[in-house]
Amino acid sequence: MVFEELAVEVMAELPTDEARCEVLALVETVRRDPRAFPDVRDDGSVEEIREAFGPRCWVQYMPHEGAIEVREIGWAG
Structure with missing residues (x-):
């Protein structure tokens, strides 16, 4: 897994x-x-962007061969 900088910041907060x-x-x-x-x-975007939702959070990510890149994390709790 790779976490983008924004996702890392959200996790820390x-x-x-x-x-x-x-x-x-x-x-x-x-x-x-x-x-x-x-x-x-x-x-028109060539990047595959997907979103998944949990009870109080969501993630936006890009699937790669054998891994994911977490681009954004949201928290609504």
Whole structure:
């Protein structure tokens, strides 16, 4: 897994260990089956961008061969 700088910053600012665990659990779910979640790329974009949602968080990521690149993490908790 590769985390973009913004995603790393969000992880560092999450309010509790529980929040970090929830985000990491969603990232692990995505890592196991990255194409199970919707492709949300803009029309004409060549980058495959997908999003997955948990109870209080979401991740935006790019699947790569054998890995994912986490571009953005959101927290609504």
